[in-house]
Amino acid sequence: MAQSVLAPGAKFTSYWWEGHDAAAPAVTGGSPPDKADVVVVGSGFTGLSAALTLARGGRQVVVLDSEQPGFGCSTRNGGQVGPRFGPSFAELSETYGEEKATWLKREGHAAYDYLVRLIQDEHIDCSFETSGHLLCAHAPGRFAPAAKAAEEEQKRFGIEAQVIPKSEQRREVGSDAFHGAILFPGGGALDPMLYHRGLLDRAVGAGAALFTGQRVQGIERDGQSFAVRLAGRTISARDVVLATNGYTSDATPWWRRRIIPIGSYIIATEEIDPAVMARICPKGRMLHETRKVVYYYRPSPDQKRILFGGRVALSETDGSVSAPRLHAAMVRVWPELKDVKVTHSWMGFVAFTFDHLPHVGTHDGIHHAMGYCGNGVPRATFYGHKAALKILGKVEGASEMDPLAFQTRPLYHGRPWFLAPSLAYYKLRDHFA
Numbered sequence: 001m002a003q004s005v006l007a008p009g010a011k012f013t014s015y016w017w018e019g020h021d022a023a024a025p026a027v028t029g030g031s032p033p034d035k036a037d038v039v040v041v042g043s044g045f046t047g048l049s050a051a052l053t054l055a056r057g058g059r060q061v062v063v064l065d066s067e068q069p070g071f072g073c074s075t076r077n078g079g080q081v082g083p084r085f086g087p088s089f090a091e092l093s094e095t096y097g098e099e100k101a102t103w104l105k106r107e108g109h110a111a112y113d114y115l116v117r118l119i120q121d122e123h124i125d126c127s128f129e130t131s132g133h134l135l136c137a138h139a140p141g142r143f144a145p146a147a148k149a150a151e152e153e154q155k156r157f158g159i160e161a162q163v164i165p166k167s168e169q170r171r172e173v174g175s176d177a178f179h180g181a182i183l184f185p186g187g188g189a190l191d192p193m194l195y196h197r198g199l200l201d202r203a204v205g206a207g208a209a210l211f212t213g214q215r216v217q218g219i220e221r222d223g224q225s226f227a228v229r230l231a232g233r234t235i236s237a238r239d240v241v242l243a244t245n246g247y248t249s250d251a252t253p254w255w256r257r258r259i260i261p262i263g264s265y266i267i268a269t270e271e272i273d274p275a276v277m278a279r280i281c282p283k284g285r286m287l288h289e290t291r292k293v294v295y296y297y298r299p300s301p302d303q304k305r306i307l308f309g310g311r312v313a314l315s316e317t318d319g320s321v322s323a324p325r326l327h328a329a330m331v332r333v334w335p336e337l338k339d340v341k342v343t344h345s346w347m348g349f350v351a352f353t354f355d356h357l358p359h360v361g362t363h364d365g366i367h368h369a370m371g372y373c374g375n376g377v378p379r380a381t382f383y384g385h386k387a388a389l390k391i392l393g394k395v396e397g398a399s400e401m402d403p404l405a406f407q408t409r410p411l412y413h414g415r416p417w418f419l420a421p422s423l424a425y426y427k428l429r430d431h432f433a
């Protein structure tokens with residue numbers, strides 16, 4: 001029988017949850033009030049960022065989450081943060097023309113700048129570092145296009161990039177699995193749990209009230225305000241922000257039809273010999289590959305473990321199935337980790353959209369910010385803030401996303417039946433790249 005990759009006592013919960021109480025100290029006790037200026041649904045980065053801006057803007061804010069604070073992706077992610085995510089400039093130009101593509105890209109960069117500024121201004125202690133991101137060419141045919149796209153971004157947007165040929169890549173990553181790489185020195189990393197807790201403390205400190213275990217079952221217009229329906233009661237709110245991203249449910253069907261929830265799977269290893277860590281991650285870079293069906297990985301903030309994530313199944317699965325697959329992918333990059341065990345294996349639902357862009361706006365008077373397509377740490381923070389600014393009536397709430405329709409497709413109701421064939425197609429393309 002094949003030996004298990006799991007360490008004894010391995011957990012199927014987020015590594016970042018280790019050492020943190022499920023109930024954050026800042027959670028408000030008791031039951032939510034009957035009335036609020038604004039109800040925010042979801043207590044991830046989007047919801048808390050919106051709550052912080054609204055509370056500082058003088059609004060009485062109630063944040064509701066059906067689970068514990070940050071139960072969704074915000075305390076499960078890889079913690080890689082950078083300016084250059086999302087569709088390439090060339091892809092955006094094809095759909096929207098060069099001028100709009102330029103502005104869309106700039107807004108993506110502004111999201112990262114906003115995150116970095118917020119962490120600094122609020123003194124959020126979350127192991128944030130400008131560690132540099134390394135985009136590794138997984139196939140010979142992907143190196144030149146990646147280098148060209150990086151040069152384009154550098155020329156147009158000033159995003160610093162260095163093209164690293166295969167002969168020199170070992171100084172950045174201790175692996176021969178790649179065919180060259182692109183280094184983005186400005187990309188960063190953080191501990192998502194600490195960042196979430198920092199944001200939570202700031203939002204509650206500003207006056208927002210957070211209630212957990214409160215599943216919103218529906219939102220209905222009630223004259224000039226909204227009735228937010230919970231089990232057995234309602235809360236009346238002048239405004240509502242929907243910040244449910246990949247966890248958007250049938251409680252809000254219009255949004256559910258526009259969000260494609262996709263599981264992203266990730267493992268954390270046991271502690272690794274420091275000499276091995278220094279060899280495989282000589283500069284502590286954040287790593288990801290040129291595949292369409294992504295792998296992303298990094299050293300933990302204390303540089304003792306590897307966190308390795310990706311999409312390893314055509315249909316959704318669980319941590320016991322994804323762990324050996326992610327472990328095998330990790331060993332493909334670093335064969336010397338073959339005997340290193342997995343201590344945590346978990347997943348979360350990221351939110352894709354039909355146009356591959358995030359969306360912030362309103363429908364029937366209800367505000368939303370969601371659809372970050374797997375790159376949500378900066379975007380959720382930024383678009384949660386934007387949604388709040390819109391409610392506060394500030395011109396800075398305007399977004400390049402405002403004129404873009406939040407698309408759905410006929411017969412789509414929130415269960416992505418097309419996911420398995422699409423993933424199979426992209427995996428084939430990655431294989432033959």
Ligand SMILES: Cc1cc2nc3c(=O)[nH]c(=O)nc-3n(C[C@H](O)[C@H](O)[C@H](O)COP(=O)(O)OP(=O)(O)OC[C@H]3O[C@@H](n4cnc5c(N)ncnc54)[C@H](O)[C@@H]3O)c2cc1C
Nearest residue numbers: 042044045046066072073074077078080216348375376377
């Ligand atoms: C494994 C993984 C790795 C990732 N890696 C990265 C990365 O390295 N870099 C990056 O930028 N992004 C990454 N992401 C994506 C990023 O984490 C998300 O985009 C971001 O956290 C989204 O934040 P959010 O607040 O919008 O949503 P979430 O954090 O998902 O929060 C949504 C909340 O809404 C609540 N909710 C839903 N419905 C209701 C309801 N009816 N009533 C009350 N509450 C409700 C849920 O309980 C949940 O807490 C990753 C995601 C995963 C899963």
